[in-house]
Amino acid sequence: xxxxxxxxxxxxxxxxxxxxxxxxxxxxxxxxxxxxxxxxxxxxxxxxxxxxxxxxxxxxxxxxxxxxxxxxxxxxxxxxxxxxxxxxxxxxxxxxxxxxxxxxxxxxxxxxxxxxxxxxxxxxxxxxxxxxxxxxxxxxxxxxxxxxxxxxxxxxxxxxxxxxxxxxxxxxxxxxxxxxxxxxxxxxxxxxxxxxxxxxxxxxxxxxxxxxxxxxxxxxxxxxxxxxxxxxxxxxxxxxxxxxxxxxxxxxxxxxxxxxxxxxxxxxxxxxxxxxxxxxxxxxxxxxxxxxxxxxxxxxxxxxxxxxxxxxxxxxxxxxxxxxxxxxxxxxxxxxxxxxxxxxxxxxxxxxxxxxxxxxxxxxxxxxxxxxxxxxxxxxxxxxxxxxxxxxxxxxxxxxxxxxxxxxxxxxxxxxxxxxxxxxxxxxxxxxxxxxxxxxxxxxxxxxxxxxxxxxxxxxxxxxxxxxxxxxxxxxxxxxxxxxxxxxxxxxxxxxxxxxxxxxxxxxxxxxxxxxxxx
Amino acid sequence: xxxxxxxxxxxxxxxxxxxxxxxxxxxxxxxxxxxxxxxxxxxxxxxxxxxxxxxxxxxxxxxxxxxxxxxxxxxxxxxxxxxxxxxxxxxxxxxxxxxxxxxxxxxxxxxxxxxxxxxxxxxxxxxxxxxxxxxxxxxxxxxxxxxxxxxxxxxxxxxxxxxxxxxxxxxxxxxxxxxxxxxxxxxxxxxxxxxxxxxxxxxxxxxxxxxxxxxxxxxxxxxxxxxxxxxxxxxxxxxxxxxxxxxxxxxxxxxxxxxxxxxxxxxxxxxxxxxxxxxxxxxxxxxxxxxxxxxxxxxxxxxxxxxxxxxxxxxxxxxxxxxxxxxxxxxxxxxxxxxxxxxxxxxxxxxxxxxxxxxxxxxxxxxxxxxxxxxxxxxxxxxxxxxxxxxxxxxxxxxxxxx
Numbered sequence: 001x002x003x004x005x006x007x008x009x010x011x012x013x014x015x016x017x018x019x020x021x022x023x024x025x026x027x028x029x030x031x032x033x034x035x036x037x038x039x040x041x042x043x044x045x046x047x048x049x050x051x052x053x054x055x056x057x058x059x060x061x062x063x064x065x066x067x068x069x070x071x072x073x074x075x076x077x078x079x080x081x082x083x084x085x086x087x088x089x090x091x092x093x094x095x096x097x098x099x100x101x102x103x104x105x106x107x108x109x110x111x112x113x114x115x116x117x118x119x120x121x122x123x124x125x126x127x128x129x130x131x132x133x134x135x136x137x138x139x140x141x142x143x144x145x146x147x148x149x150x151x152x153x154x155x156x157x158x159x160x161x162x163x164x165x166x167x168x169x170x171x172x173x174x175x176x177x178x179x180x181x182x183x184x185x186x187x188x189x190x191x192x193x194x195x196x197x198x199x200x201x202x203x204x205x206x207x208x209x210x211x212x213x214x215x216x217x218x219x220x221x222x223x224x225x226x227x228x229x230x231x232x233x234x235x236x237x238x239x240x241x242x243x244x245x246x247x248x249x250x251x252x253x254x255x256x257x258x259x260x261x262x263x264x265x266x267x268x269x270x271x272x273x274x275x276x277x278x279x280x281x282x283x284x285x286x287x288x289x290x291x292x293x294x295x296x297x298x299x300x301x302x303x304x305x306x307x308x309x310x311x312x313x314x315x316x317x318x319x320x321x322x323x324x325x326x327x328x329x330x331x332x333x334x335x336x337x338x339x340x341x342x343x344x345x346x347x348x349x350x351x352x353x354x355x356x357x358x359x360x361x362x363x364x365x366x367x368x369x370x371x372x373x374x375x376x377x378x379x380x381x382x383x384x385x386x387x388x389x390x391x392x393x394x395x396x397x398x399x400x401x402x403x404x405x406x407x408x409x410x411x412x413x414x415x416x417x418x419x420x421x422x423x424x425x426x427x428x429x430x431x432x433x434x435x436x437x438x439x440x441x442x443x444x445x446x447x448x449x450x451x452x453x454x455x456x457x458x459x460x461x462x463x464x465x466x467x468x469x470x471x472x473x474x475x476x477x478x479x480x481x482x483x484x485x486x487x488x489x490x491x492x493x494x495x496x497x498x499x500x501x502x503x504x505x506x507x508x509x510x511x512x513x514x515x516x517x518x519x
Numbered sequence: 520x521x522x523x524x525x526x527x528x529x530x531x532x533x534x535x536x537x538x539x540x541x542x543x544x545x546x547x548x549x550x551x552x553x554x555x556x557x558x559x560x561x562x563x564x565x566x567x568x569x570x571x572x573x574x575x576x577x578x579x580x581x582x583x584x585x586x587x588x589x590x591x592x593x594x595x596x597x598x599x600x601x602x603x604x605x606x607x608x609x610x611x612x613x614x615x616x617x618x619x620x621x622x623x624x625x626x627x628x629x630x631x632x633x634x635x636x637x638x639x640x641x642x643x644x645x646x647x648x649x650x651x652x653x654x655x656x657x658x659x660x661x662x663x664x665x666x667x668x669x670x671x672x673x674x675x676x677x678x679x680x681x682x683x684x685x686x687x688x689x690x691x692x693x694x695x696x697x698x699x700x701x702x703x704x705x706x707x708x709x710x711x712x713x714x715x716x717x718x719x720x721x722x723x724x725x726x727x728x729x730x731x732x733x734x735x736x737x738x739x740x741x742x743x744x745x746x747x748x749x750x751x752x753x754x755x756x757x758x759x760x761x762x763x764x765x766x767x768x769x770x771x772x773x774x775x776x777x778x779x780x781x782x783x784x785x786x787x788x789x790x791x792x793x794x795x796x797x798x799x800x801x802x803x804x805x806x807x808x809x810x811x812x813x814x815x816x817x818x819x820x821x822x823x824x825x826x827x828x829x830x831x832x833x834x835x836x837x838x839x840x841x842x843x844x845x846x847x848x849x850x851x852x853x854x855x856x857x858x859x860x861x862x863x864x865x866x867x868x869x870x871x872x873x874x875x876x877x878x879x880x881x882x883x884x885x886x887x888x889x890x891x892x893x894x895x896x897x898x899x900x901x902x903x904x905x906x907x908x909x910x911x912x913x914x915x916x917x918x919x920x921x922x
Contacts, residue, residue, distance in 0.1 A: 038689075043735060050563070150651070157909035172685055173649030175627070178616075270795030319655040320643075340620050342735045347726035349692035350571070353601075357864035365858035369851050383719040399709065409795050412859060412867050416802065416874065427813065430844040456816040459761055460809040467805030468752045471798055479798045486802065 005510060008503045016390060019397025029400040032169075033407030033481050036355050038348030039169035040177065043341045044138075046162045050135035050336035052127055053081045059105060060084040060120075066100050067093075068305040091115045134335045135162050142166065142181050144331030149177065161342065165427040174345045176320065184294055184337055187247035191279065192288040192300055195237035196220065203236040216241050218290065220297035223316025237372035239290050239296060244280055249273025253329035255322040261321035267329065274309035282306035291315075293325075317421030358411040365415050366392075373422060377429055379518035383504050384425040387496040391421050392490040399485065417489030423460070424497030427453040429519055442517045446505050455496065461490050471502070526839045531831050534891040541776055543887050548783020558786045561793030562729050564743065566614040566736030568621035571727035572630065574606045575646075575695045575720075583608065586633045590625050599798040601865060607726065614733055621730040634722035643713060644702075644721035645684075646693040653681035653714075662713035680706050693724040743797045749774070750801055754808050762815055765900070769893030770811045773884040775805045781877045799870045803877035806852070810845065810885040817841050818890075830897060836888045848883045 023029055034041050060076040063086070067074050074097070089097055094115055101111050101120070108126035112119045139156055146154050146168065155167040156433040171177055193215055197203040203217045215238050221231045251270040258264040269277055279302050281289065288300040291313050299315035317325065369388070375382040395414060399406060432449030440448065468490070471483035507515070552558045562569045572578070580597045587595050592612055595729070596823065600607040612622045643656055657677040665673035683705040687694075694700060697720060702709045731739075750772060759767040778800060785792070817837040853875065860871035 045734075072780055141684070171649075173647065173652065174728070175647070176649060176652075273849075319659065320652055323655070339732075340730065341732040343623070343728055343730040344623075345725070345728040347571075347573075347724070348689040349573075350726045352689070354864060357862060358859075358867065361859045361862040364862060365855040368858060370852055370856040372854055408866060409798050409870065412863070412870055413802075415855050415859050419852035420806070420848075422851045423809075425904060426844055426847045426851070430841075430847070434840070452820070456813045459812045459816055463754055463757060463808040463812055464802075464805035466757060467750050467801045467808075470746045470750035470753065471801045474742050474797075474801075479794055482798050482802075499809075 005503070005506055008499070009507070012390075012500055012503060016393060019394045019401075021397075022400040023393070023396040026396070030396065031403065032351075032355075032404040033405045033410065033478060034167060034351075035346050035408045035478055036351045036406065036411075037169050038171070038346050039167065040171050040174050041342075041481040042168075042178070042181070043159070044164045044166065044181070044338045045341050046135050046138050046164060047337045047339070048131035048134045048162050051079050052122070052130050054335070055108075055126075055130050056080065056082060056084055056122065058490065059109070062104055063100060066104060067097065070096060070100075072096060079119070082127055084120055086118040086120070087116075089113070089115065089117050127153060131162060134511075135164065137257070137332075137335045139164055141332050141334055145180050145327055146177075148327040148331070149180065151177075156163040164333050164338075170348065171345070172348070176324070178340070178343070180324055180328065182338055182340070183324075183328045184334045185247065185325075185331075186294050186333045187250070187329060188243040188292045189245045189277070190218070190239040190241075190243060190290045190292055191241065191280070191284050193238045194236035194288050195239075195288075197237070197301075198233075198235060200236050203238055206238050214241050215239065218292060218295065219296050220290075221316075237288075237290060239292075239297075239302060245269070245277050247329060249276065249332050251309075252488055253326040255317075255319070255326045258312070258314050262314065263317040263319050264312050264313050265317065265322050265326050265329070266310065268310040271273070271309075278306055278308045294331040304446040354408050356410075358408065358415070362411065362415050362418070366418050369418055369422060373425070377519055380429060380432075383501055384422055384429070387501050388418065388421055389427060390500055391489070391492050391496045392418065394496070395440075395485065398488040398492065402484070402488070404484045404488070405481050406485070409478045410481035410485040413482045413485035414489065417486065417493065420464075421489065421493035421496070424453075424457045424493055425501060427456050427460075428497060428501065430494055432517070433519060436517065436519070442514050443509060444507070445517070446502075450498065450502050457494060457497065459496065461494055464490055526842055528839060528842075529835055530838050530886055531835050531894070532890065534887065534894070537887040538891055541780075541884070542730055544783075545776055545779045547589045548779040548781075548786075551783040551786045556685060558782075559789055559791045561737070561791045561796075562611065562731045563793040564736055564740045566731050566733045568623050568626070568731075569609060569611045569614055569727075569729040570623060570626055570725065571600055571607060571609050572723045573692045573726045574608065574634075574723045575693060576722075578608045578609065578723075582633075583610065583630070586629050587626065589628050590622075592622060593625070595626075614736070621732065623728055623730050627725060630723060631721070635719065641842055642717065642719040645718050646688070646721040648718075650681045652676070653684060653744055654678045656717060657710060657713065658682060660713040660717060662709035668895045680710055694720060694727055696720070737740060739794065743794075746797065747778075747804070750804060754804070758808070758812065758815070761812075762819060765814050765893045765896040766818075768896045769816070769889040769891075770808055770815070772892040773811050773881075773889035774804050774807050776884050776888050777803060777881045779879055780880050781873055784876050785869070785873060788872065793869075795870050796873060799873035799877075803873060803881065806874075806878060807881035807884065810849075810881055811889040813844065813887055814838055814841050814890065815893075831894060836892065838886055838890065845882055845885065852878055 010262070049435070056078055060078065063074045064074060072093045074086050075094070076086050078084045086097065092111060097118055098111075098113050101109070101113065101118075105111070105120065108123055109120045110123055112121075135158055139158055139403075140152050143156050143165065146166075151168045151171060153169060155165070156180045157165050159165050165320055167183065168177065194206045195203065197206070200217060207215055207217070217236050218239055219236055222233050222235060224232055236376065249269050249272060251268045253265055253267040256264055256266045285303050285305065288302050290297045290300045298313055300485075313325075362412050366388075370385050372390075373384045375381070376382060392414075395417065398404075429451050431453045435445035436442070465487060468483045468486045471486070472480055564600070578599075580599070583597050584593065584595070584725065584887050587593060587597075587610070594613070596609075596611040598609050598611075600609040610626055612626070615622055643652055645653070654674070654677045657680060658674055661673065663676065664679075665676045683703055684700065687699070687703050697711070697715055700706060700714070701708065751774060755767045755771050758770050781800070781803065790796070814837060817840055818833055821828075821833045822830070856871050856875045856878070860868060860875055863871055
């Protein structure tokens with residue numbers, strides 16, 4: 001008996017020590033949920049149709065371009081996101097078109113080539129692949145942008161249905177982050193043919209007669225030089241549709257200062273881009289070059305000389321917007337547009353407030369429960385209190401060891417566990433009281449008490465654990481945190497009530513001759 | 520201190536009366552929720568936007584309503600949040616058709632324009648900007664003359680100053696006046712006055728956002744429903760395995776009773792039903808069944824001991840025996856929850872309410888609903904779920920209890 005006591009005691013102390021070691025230092029080891037430390041939780045929907053449509057446009061353009069090289073005057077038009085048609089096919093050119101199809105499009109497209117036109121439909125596998133790539137690319141792009149922002153430990157993950165879940169702890173300026181993430185940031189350089197015009201109609205008149213298919217009209221918001229957020233007027237330019245140099249050709253972009261100390265963005269191009277840019281600027285000296293962002297012209301400086309691999313973008317930037325644009329250009333354009341399906345932001349002061357209040361509640365609650373146990377069970381109540389303390393230590397140790405996240409409902413779970421943990425003790429003690437009442441000796445009453453109460457403890461706790469399991473399955477974030485603390489708390493309470501309390505009783509009994517148990 | 524040793528209350532005697540009482544309570548609960556239209560469903564399930572704003576001065580809800588009605592949001596709910604001196608307001612709007620992204624931006628811009636006005640346009644808002652925005656502004660102004668030491672040194676210095684200012688702001692949420700900025704270690708008076716000149720101190724800041732689009736709202740509703748339904752099913756199966764079907768039925772009846780009555784009271788008090796509430800109800804289910812199982816366990820033990828005693832007597836005996844345990848555990852958990860309800864703050868109050876009421880109702884139902892229903896089931900369907908030709912006679916008759 002004595003030896004058994006020793007081993008059990010050692011086991012208990014080593015578990016206790018392990019829990020303490022795992023849980024300290026408390027503020028480093030315990031992950032706080034977003035609702036406690038403050039931060040943003042975003043669920044984004046990636047509109048993969050954009051990416052699919054872009055592929056269709058791209059492949060259509062490729063086919064038309066190659067056909068024109070062979071002097072086939074065909075033209076293409078998009079029918080849907082996943083299909084396009086070709087007109088201008090003749091019985092003679094039909095075979096050539098087929099050949100081109102085989103060479104360039106066969107992998108991803110089904111064809112229907114007739115003697116006067118052709119229709120191409122994207123294979124479903126290709127479409128799925130494109131969608132999937134759009135999402136992963138979006139994740140990468142967003143990650144790049146957030147890295148630049150300097151958020152500690154961000155979480156960016158793909159979720160089902162082409163969604164992305166982003167969690168950013170400790171964000172002080174949520175608006176800026178949201179805009180940063182969402183910015184499609186598609187940059188292009190276009191040659192200006194005519195403009196500026198004060199309104200769209202005037203610009204339309206200058207598209208030529210008949211209106212040239214190679215030109216389009218883009219707006220520019222002219223900003224106040226002194227106060228970049230003020231838009232003075234919107235003018236319209238007639239520009240080339242063709243985009244040769246785009247954001248993809250950028251090597252780097254960084255914020256800087258212009259001649260009047262106003263914020264600007266400096267960019268540099270990679271070798272391929274530099275080649276194209278050099279050709280573009282070299283053959284268009286004297287014309288304005290429109291710098292277009294997401295379909296709007298930011299500025300249109302005149303080309304004075306051939307530019308090779310670097311340049312500046314100026315036009316009504318603030319410090320912040322220059323910085324953000326650089327970040328966004330460096331990270332690459334988003335392959336598809338995104339919308340926010342869900343946003344939950346908790347400001348840091350709200351989080352801190354919640355922690356303070358619930359810790360206070362926890363301390364008061366624990367004190368009440370301790371008092372309660374002592375009043376009702378006298379000295380045996382002390383047994384229960386010690387078990388409770390051990391329970392709490394194990395709970396925090398478990399949270400730290402399993403890398404679980406403590407959320408506000410989770411803290412409520414801790415407080416709840418404190419109340420419920422004594423249940424197992426109560427079951428045992430009540431049984432012991434009963435047995436004592438029935439006339440048994442102290443030793444056998446204690447033994448019987450533990451023995452008979454065990455099945456109640458197990459059955460009762462298993463049912464609560466079932467509830468916790470469903471909570472875990474169903475919940476995200478805060479609810480999961482609650483399910484985890486509840487589960488760990490219950491398991492710990494079973495251990496302390498059955499094993500530890502018993503050991504404490506045995507310890508006392510082995511040292512003192514107890515005639516009457518204080519219970 | 521011992522309570523309730525050797526009680527001999529005949530719980531089962533008036534069970535028909537208590538079953539009726541329970542049904543009435545459930546009825547009231549259901550009525551309150553479904554017909555009175557009273558359940559305050561949060562944005563988690565209904566979708567919509569909920570914005571919590573903290574103002575420098577006492578916010579005037581009427582003024583806010585006027586501002587919002589200019590943007591077609593006059594039916595927004597505007598409530599004071601937190602304690603009096605915290606000056607926080609919660610604005611809640613329903614889903615707006617066509618705007619998946621909610622009204623968050625609209626509301627923020629509208630309040631910004633109305634409260635901060637034109638003079639702050641274009642300036643950085645010290646109450647809403649992030650650390651690097653502040654640092655950049657300070658670097659441009661260079662009030663501490665650090666640029667002479669080099670661009671990098673200056674940048675590092677102002678980043679540090681900005682961080683200290685942000686840390687201070689996090690404590691209270693926002694700065695109520697420029698004076699709050701003086702006395703921050705690391706922020707020199709020149710730096711503060713530079714900010715005063717070049718930046719604005721906004722009238723409010725956003726402390727919390729919950730924006731749930733229609734798809735997510737729908738998904739959460741479905742998930743919530745299934746979580747509760749499946750967990751009830753799981754309990755039923757477990758108890759059926761460990762005890763018998765009739766006990767399983769009794770336990771589930773008690774559970775459903777608890778959920779509906781608590782839900783009714785919850786609706787009556789106007790608490791907001793959101794994700795945390797579902798968590799509370801699932802826990803409540805767990806606790807209620809736990810409670811019921813303890814009694815059933817004792818019944819099972821007594822049934823084994825005295826095979827000839829009629830079930831109704833065994834039930835009475837068992838309930839009396841476990842009475843002190845039931846009350847004591849309930850009492851202890853109630854103490855912990857009372858602390859939470861009283862001190863835990865607005866965010867967790869609804870949760871604590873559900874648990875508190877749930878435990879009271881759950882304790883009642885473990886005695887007056889679970890066992891009577893198990894008894895009823897046996898009378899109509901027999902032990903182990905066998906069907907009998909006619910309902911057997913009740914009280915007092917010695918019935919062979921088959922195992």
